[in-house]
Amino acid sequence: MAASLPPTYDRTAPNALGAKVNHDEIARFNFLTSVNVHLGTQLFPGTKLAFEQRVKPAFKKAQGREIATRVEVRDAMRTDPLYQTWAALRRNTMEMRQQTGRAIALRQLDALIARAKELNDAKPTLQLNPQTKIPRYISEVDNHCMPGSYYGELVPDDVSGPANYDLGVFVTGAGSMSARNDGGGRGVAKFVRERWPDFKPKRIMDLGGGIGSNTLPIAQAFPDAEVIVVDVGAPVLRYGHARAQAMGYDKVKFVQAALEDLPFEPNSFDWIQSTMFWHETSAPAITNGMKRIYELLAPGGMTLHAEQPNFTESTPLWEKFTKDWDAWYNNEPFWSKFHTMNVIDLMTAAGFQKDKLIEGEVVSDVEPGFYQPWAGSLSRHAPEKTNTAPTTRAWRGWYMFGGWK
Amino acid sequence: MTTLDVNTLANAKAKGKRPYFFDDPAVERVLSITMAVAGELAVTRERLDTVERLLEAGTPVTKANIDAYRPDDDAAQERQAWHAEYISRILRIVHQELEALQATDDVSPEELADKMAAS
Numbered sequence: 001m002a003a004s005l006p007p008t009y010d011r012t013a014p015n016a017l018g019a020k021v022n023h024d025e026i027a028r029f030n031f032l033t034s035v036n037v038h039l040g041t042q043l044f045p046g047t048k049l050a051f052e053q054r055v056k057p058a059f060k061k062a063q064g065r066e067i068a069t070r071v072e073v074r075d076a077m078r079t080d081p082l083y084q085t086w087a088a089l090r091r092n093t094m095e096m097r098q099q100t101g102r103a104i105a106l107r108q109l110d111a112l113i114a115r116a117k118e119l120n121d122a123k124p125t126l127q128l129n130p131q132t133k134i135p136r137y138i139s140e141v142d143n144h145c146m147p148g149s150y151y152g153e154l155v156p157d158d159v160s161g162p163a164n165y166d167l168g169v170f171v172t173g174a175g176s177m178s179a180r181n182d183g184g185g186r187g188v189a190k191f192v193r194e195r196w197p198d199f200k201p202k203r204i205m206d207l208g209g210g211i212g213s214n215t216l217p218i219a220q221a222f223p224d225a226e227v228i229v230v231d232v233g234a235p236v237l238r239y240g241h242a243r244a245q246a247m248g249y250d251k252v253k254f255v256q257a258a259l260e261d262l263p264f265e266p267n268s269f270d271w272i273q274s275t276m277f278w279h280e281t282s283a284p285a286i287t288n289g290m291k292r293i294y295e296l297l298a299p300g301g302m303t304l305h306a307e308q309p310n311f312t313e314s315t316p317l318w319e320k321f322t323k324d325w326d327a328w329y330n331n332e333p334f335w336s337k338f339h340t341m342n343v344i345d346l347m348t349a350a351g352f353q354k355d356k357l358i359e360g361e362v363v364s365d366v367e368p369g370f371y372q373p374w375a376g377s378l379s380r381h382a383p384e385k386t387n388t389a390p391t392t393r394a395w396r397g398w399y400m401f402g403g404w405k
Numbered sequence: 406m407t408t409l410d411v412n413t414l415a416n417a418k419a420k421g422k423r424p425y426f427f428d429d430p431a432v433e434r435v436l437s438i439t440m441a442v443a444g445e446l447a448v449t450r451e452r453l454d455t456v457e458r459l460l461e462a463g464t465p466v467t468k469a470n471i472d473a474y475r476p477d478d479d480a481a482q483e484r485q486a487w488h489a490e491y492i493s494r495i496l497r498i499v500h501q502e503l504e505a506l507q508a509t510d511d512v513s514p515e516e517l518a519d520k521m522a523a524s
Contacts, residue, residue, distance in 0.1 A: 005482065005485040005486060005488075005489055006485065007481075008476065008481045008484065008485060010475050010476070010481075022472050023451075023452060023455065023471050023472045023474065024448045024451075024452060027447065027448040027451035027452065028444060028447075028448050030447075030451065030484070030485070030488060031443075031444045031447040031448065031451075031488055031492075032444065034485065034488035034489055034492055035440070035444075035492055037489075038489065038492045038493070038496070042493070042500070043496070043499060043500075043503070046503040046506070049503070049506055049507065050506060053506060054506070078426065081502065082499070082502055082503060082506065083426075084426040084427050084428075085426075085436075085499050086499075087424075087426040088425075088426040088427060088432075088433050088436055088437075089436070089440065091423075091424065091426070092433075092436065092437045092440055093440075095419075095437075096440070096441065096444065098419070099415050099416055100415075102414065102415040102417065103411060103412075103415035106409055106411045106414055106415055107411055109409065140420070140421070141419070141420050141421030142419035142420040142421060145419040145421075146419060147417035147418060147419045147420070148417070149420070154409065154414065155409070328424070329424050331419055331421045372478045372481055372482065373478060374478070374482045375482075375485075
């Protein structure tokens with residue numbers, strides 16, 4: 001069977017802040033995207049074969065019992081040559097993506113900063129707080145191998161980190177996050193509108209919303225709502241606010257605050273959303289954060305979180321190992337622990353009633369026409385990949401959990 | 406105006422201890438360098454493809470025209486197919502090792518030579 005091909009990078013929407021990606025940089029991203037697809041679809045299935053055929057039997061022979069935990073699988077796999085190659089290539093491809101994106105952003109940093117300043121100038125919708133304390137779960141490692149993370153600044157008013165992030169998302173998801181990296185947010189907005197057609201939130205918070213790429217589709221779906229992106233990093237908010245302004249979303253607010261110190265009144269939100277946020281936090285952060293969310297929600301309000309699915313009794317060992325890969329090797333340290341936490345228990349401990357909890361699945365919603373007709377959506381992780389209807393191509397969805405107050 | 410050393414800063418390392426997967430980190434180092442070189446050749450090849458397509462269309466081959474070039478659907482498919490084929494070619498040995506894992510009846514030529522000589 002011929003391998004599916006990802007769309008080309010030039011199909012992405014022009015960068016909202018005007019970052020120019022030249023011919024060779026587009027080609028570099030095309031190469032890296034193709035490597036990711038190759039690793040996910042061609043070599044990754046081989047690592048499972050290596051596990052079944054030689055790693056598992058060797059473990060049993062040495063230990064006198066079956067391999068039983070994902071940590072045992074991880075440690076045993078580290079000795080397998082095929083796995084070593086796949087894993088080294090995958091880590092390396094992520095690093096190359098970061099390098100390519102950073103080079104593009106840094107080369108034109110003066111222009112990007114000037115453009116952001118012009119768009120952000122004296123706007124009350126951007127509220128930065130230099131006193132914000134960066135939590136340890138963010139400051140100890142740079143999440144998903146992104147140098148400088150969401151908060152690092154090389155120069156005053158820096159936006160190079162988020163510019164790199166915005167430029168490179170395409171590569172890791174092989175285009176599955178749509179033309180503006182907003183496939184998640186588009187999917188969430190669709191999910192909410194379809195499931196609760198009468199839901200009319202007046203005030204929405206996107207917690208850990210970063211550059212707001214997943215927030216803007218929600219603002220678009222609920223144009224009468226006050227929409228607030230909250231994040232701990234000043235650079236992502238500076239960039240995100242300017243990006244939103246440039247895209248015509250001039251009412252969306254960007255507020256700098258840590259989850260541990262959210263500057264809002266109790267009972268003041270109708271919807272508190274997070275999209276791929278909790279796995280970058282910690283156990284105390286999610287436990288206390290959920291309680292705070294319950295407090296901030298107005299009666300009849302709703303919270304919804306798009307995240308990694310939790311492991312259950314029936315999750316196969318191999319799947320646990322592969323789903324934890326990013327925790328161990330892509331600087332997502334809490335991802336692994338999060339997989340084992342019972343979010344339903346967390347929600348009820350925070351005050352939500354069991355009969356008012358929400359569960360579901362959301363897929364990235366890709367803009368019609370973004371893909372060339374021959375292109376496929378291919379994640380770097382083959383098992384996460386499913387092609388759905390012809391107009392919306394998506395990798396397998398995120399787990400959605402939440403509740404009504 | 407900010408004067409940053411872009412080349413050095415683009416290479417910045419993400420905070421956190423880097424994992425190495427091979428028994429000898431030197432293997433990983435060489436693999437990383439090889440993939441970077443492979444990537445740059447792919448970039449050059451895509452640029453050459455653009456030059457060829459501009460020439461075919463009778464468009465002047467200038468830096469500006471190269472940068473402005475956007476492949477149509479067919480050209481994009483051909484270019485992506487080239488990337489896929491190219492990556493497959495440079496990772497040949499890995500695929501052969503995978504194939505060997507599936508083929509359980511492989512014998513070594515040395516063993517076979519001994520066998521042949523004996524009979």
